[in-house]
Amino acid sequence: MKQKKLVEIYQNNSVKISVDREWCKACGICIEFCPKDVLIPDNQGKPIPENIDACIKCNLCELRCPDFAITVEGVKEKDE
Amino acid sequence: MNNLKKEKNIKLLQGNEACVEGAILAGVRFFAGYPITPSTEIAEGMARRLPRLGGKFIQMEDEIASMAAVIGASIAGLKSLTATSGPGFCLKQENIGFAAINEIPCVVVDVQRGGPSTGLPTKPSQGDMMQARWGTHGDHPIIALAPSTVNEILTLTIKAVNFSEKYRTPVILLLDEVIAHMREKVEIPTQKDIEVIDRKKPTVPPEEYLPFKPDSDGVPPMANFGEGYRYHITGLIHNYKGLPTSNSQEIDAFIRRLHNKIQKNVKDIIINEKYFLDDAKIALIAYGSVARAAERTVKLAREEELKVGLLKLLTIWPFPFEEVNRLAQQVDLIIVPEMNLGQMVLEVERAAQGRCRVVSYSRVDGELINPIEILGKIQEEISK
Amino acid sequence: MKTVIDDYIREEMFPHMWCPGCGNGIVLGAIIRAIDDLKWDRDKIVMISGIGCSSRITGYVDFCSMNTTHGRALPFATGIKMANLDLKVVVVMGDGDCSAIGGNHFIHAARRNIDLTAIIINNMIYGMTGGQYSPLTPTGRFGTTAPYGNIDQAFDLTSLAMAAGASYVARGTVYHVRQSISLMKKALDKKGFSVVEMISDCPISFGKMNKMRTAVEMLKWIKDIAVSKKAWENLSVEERKEKFVIGEFLDIDRPEYNERYNEIIKKAQKMGGNE
Ligand SMILES: Cc1ncc(C[n+]2csc(CCOP(=O)(O)OP(=O)(O)O)c2C)c(N)n1
Ligand code: SF4
Ligand code: SF4
Ligand code: SF4
Numbered sequence: 226m227k228q229k230k231l232v233e234i235y236q237n238n239s240v241k242i243s244v245d246r247e248w249c250k251a252c253g254i255c256i257e258f259c260p261k262d263v264l265i266p267d268n269q270g271k272p273i274p275e276n277i278d279a280c281i282k283c284n285l286c287e288l289r290c291p292d293f294a295i296t297v298e299g300v301k302e303k304d305e
Numbered sequence: 306m307n308n309l310k311k312e313k314n315i316k317l318l319q320g321n322e323a324c325v326e327g328a329i330l331a332g333v334r335f336f337a338g339y340p341i342t343p344s345t346e347i348a349e350g351m352a353r354r355l356p357r358l359g360g361k362f363i364q365m366e367d368e369i370a371s372m373a374a375v376i377g378a379s380i381a382g383l384k385s386l387t388a389t390s391g392p393g394f395c396l397k398q399e400n401i402g403f404a405a406i407n408e409i410p411c412v413v414v415d416v417q418r419g420g421p422s423t424g425l426p427t428k429p430s431q432g433d434m435m436q437a438r439w440g441t442h443g444d445h446p447i448i449a450l451a452p453s454t455v456n457e458i459l460t461l462t463i464k465a466v467n468f469s470e471k472y473r474t475p476v477i478l479l480l481d482e483v484i485a486h487m488r489e490k491v492e493i494p495t496q497k498d499i500e501v502i503d504r505k506k507p508t509v510p511p512e513e514y515l516p517f518k519p520d521s522d523g524v525p526p527m528a529n530f531g532e533g534y535r536y537h538i539t540g541l542i543h544n545y546k547g548l549p550t551s552n553s554q555e556i557d558a559f560i561r562r563l564h565n566k567i568q569k570n571v572k573d574i575i576i577n578e579k580y581f582l583d584d585a586k587i588a589l590i591a592y593g594s595v596a597r598a599a600e601r602t603v604k605l606a607r608e609e610e611l612k613v614g615l616l617k618l619l620t621i622w623p624f625p626f627e628e629v630n631r632l633a634q635q636v637d638l639i640i641v642p643e644m645n646l647g648q649m650v651l652e653v654e655r656a657a658q659g660r661c662r663v664v665s666y667s668r669v670d671g672e673l674i675n676p677i678e679i680l681g682k683i684q685e686e687i688s689k
Numbered sequence: 690m691k692t693v694i695d696d697y698i699r700e701e702m703f704p705h706m707w708c709p710g711c712g713n714g715i716v717l718g719a720i721i722r723a724i725d726d727l728k729w730d731r732d733k734i735v736m737i738s739g740i741g742c743s744s745r746i747t748g749y750v751d752f753c754s755m756n757t758t759h760g761r762a763l764p765f766a767t768g769i770k771m772a773n774l775d776l777k778v779v780v781v782m783g784d785g786d787c788s789a790i791g792g793n794h795f796i797h798a799a800r801r802n803i804d805l806t807a808i809i810i811n812n813m814i815y816g817m818t819g820g821q822y823s824p825l826t827p828t829g830r831f832g833t834t835a836p837y838g839n840i841d842q843a844f845d846l847t848s849l850a851m852a853a854g855a856s857y858v859a860r861g862t863v864y865h866v867r868q869s870i871s872l873m874k875k876a877l878d879k880k881g882f883s884v885v886e887m888i889s890d891c892p893i894s895f896g897k898m899n900k901m902r903t904a905v906e907m908l909k910w911i912k913d914i915a916v917s918k919k920a921w922e923n924l925s926v927e928e929r930k931e932k933f934v935i936g937e938f939l940d941i942d943r944p945e946y947n948e949r950y951n952e953i954i955k956k957a958q959k960m961g962g963n964e
Contacts, residue, residue, distance in 0.1 A: 288866040289715055291707065291709075291711055353957075356954045365764060370767075374764045377737075377769040380755070380769060534753075538755040539756040
């Protein structure tokens with residue numbers, strides 16, 4: 226199975242956003258089209274969910290990522 | 306009905322019909338084609354016969370598409386064949402290359418007519434001999450067979466299908482307008498009288514299957530699409546997994562293996578017939594309908610006490626290099642009559658390596674070469 | 690975490706060869722999600738492509754897959770489908786692949802209404818060869834072989850498919866992914882020839898020649914040019930220039946090729962004879 230080496234995980238108590246820094250090609254699509262401006266570019270142009278609390282889990286960043294480098298999962302309360 | 310008739314199924318068949326018979330006996334269950342003289346009767350026969358056997362026929366939009374469909378059907382498990390003539394053979398070349406690089410069994414019948422271009426639609430020619438070898442670009446393996454009688458059309462069609470399955474390669478069957486349209490008595494074998502070869506299947510479970518890893522014979526086992534073995538096929542040079550590679554070692558090994566799987570098996574693949582060659586001092590080398598005339602020439606020459614023999618080629622590619630080389634040591638002269646301006650004679654010269662004189666006899670006026678003119682050529686050459 | 694995508698790709702082939710922001714990856718994701726939603730047996734799925742950047746897609750999926758010759762994906766797929774009716778055959782092509790060199794095959798596959806799903810990734814350019822104009826490049830846009838602007842008229846692939854005899858025809862974009870996934874699902878599930886044209890971005894070849902150098906700029910443009918059928922009705926002829934209607938255009942039932950061929954088999958077997 227997949228061993229993503231450079232996956233960075235960001236999480237609050239409702240959502241978990243994972244960014245595969247190896248696969249991400251810094252196209253900026255996820256950042257630009259996030260309806261809630263959750264994501265900002267790091268110095269390489271790859272996304273950081275700076276504003277994770279605003280995330281509405283619409284998954285649009287995941288669906289539009291051409292490189293399968295960002296995923297958004299809901300976090301269930303009981304999982305904490 | 307007398308007993309003999311019951312036992313032997315003898316029919317008066319046209320060459321193209323014999324090709325259909327042979328294909329059906331060999332297990333062909335898919336045909337895709339595009340009409341073109343003088344090959345059309347093969348498509349018509351297949352359209353009639355295949356559905357009765359639960360097989361499939363389709364008339365595609367052109368020969369490029371026909372070749373593609375034939376390869377597709379083969380990958381999905383049906384033995385497949387297509388038939389065409391020069392202009393269509395040109396269009397098929399692109400995907401013949403795809404079949405070669407991906408080792409997809411399939412048979413392409415080329416009923417040769419005069420060319421280039423639209424040429425002579427209803428007249429015979431042997432102008433596609435080199436195209437059969439080198440028609441698609443790049444170094445690629447090929448097998449090409451050339452029958453000279455209607456009966457041989459039937460038996461060599463079966464051989465062609467068998468070779469394609471056994472060696473996982475496209476096989477070209479080269480007919481010409483004369484034998485394709487000629488009618489002769491043919492003994493149609495029963496299914497149990499003939500050998501039918503099916504492609505080797507993988508013996509390992511899907512997780513372990515490497516679709517392009519050859520066995521010791523150079524041929525990889527082939528899983529058909531839909532059988533639980535998920536793998537990739539690409540016209541790019543690929544590794545054992547079927548995935549594109551740019552590793553020069555892998556590339557080199559791949560190209561050489563494609564060639565070697567044919568070269569290593571020339572003993573099995575090369576078929577020819579010899580007439581009066583034992584004591585011959587002059588040899589004719591001929592194939593296709595010209596071989597019929599050449600055979601007659603040998604008889605006429607022997608009547609005149611000329612030591613003439615014939616090597617009739619049934620397998621054209623791979624070329625019987627060793628055989629011709631040996632023959633060149635035995636005889637003083639080889640004459641190669643062809644309905645082209647001298648194609649196979651080049652191979653004969655190459656194989657003879659200067660050990661004897663090699664001359665070409667050409668005819669490109671759309672007429673058959675007759676026995677008398679070959680005899681004339683022999684006499685002309687001896688008097689030199 | 691293992692995502693739906695991870696489950697369907699050949700991971701050793703990743704990261705894929707496409708440029709940053711290339712729409713091919715977005716379409717690949719959409720196709721995988723649509724197929725996953727349909728819960729098909731993946732041993733029975735075959736994905737076929739032609740040649741082009743977009744056609745590299747078949748190397749990335751864990752199905753039986755085949756990257757064929759330029760423009761010829763549909764005839765290969767036709768042979769496969771006829772030989773094994775249990776297979777679900779999905780054909781992915783670029784705009785040049787499908788409508789230029791493969792244009793004839795496209796209309797004939799539609800005419801036969803053979804049970805295949807064609808997904809055309811329309812980036813309006815020849816991406817792989819570096820930005821030459823294609824039959825879907827809008828008039829007036831630039832390509833490396835149209836340095837003074839393209840004078841050709843573009844095909845409307847959806848109209849072409851409908852006129853030629855397809856059963857299902859729709860158009861989505863890489864911006865409208867969610868909607869595109871549902872269009873694809875319907876297309877995949879349709880018996881007969883189904884077509885989904887996906888308007889896509891190629892920032893490297895199309896964008897470079899047309900002053901949209903980034904994927905973000907290109908997606909904004911795509912968002913802008915894609916309109917609903919309703920919105921289209923209210924546009925003037927001038928406003929319609931370079932706009933595309935997205936959504937479903939056709940969903941009808943027509944006799945499928947293999948069904949009709951099965952009738953032929955029955956007929957031929959009934960008539961019998963062995964010559
Ligand atoms: C017979 C043939 N002609 C030309 C080419 C070169 N070629 C490769 S890809 C391509 C165009 C691809 O454009 P498109 O189909 O739009 O796909 P894209 O690369 O944009 O995804 C061409 C012309 C080829 N491979 N084969
Ligand atoms: S899921 Fe939606 S809201 Fe959350 S980061 Fe992605 S695009 Fe933004
Ligand atoms: S869309 Fe994907 S590839 Fe592009 S920047 Fe975001 S995570 Fe990276
Ligand atoms: S050239 Fe265009 S189509 Fe090809 S990978 Fe790059 S962005 Fe995609």
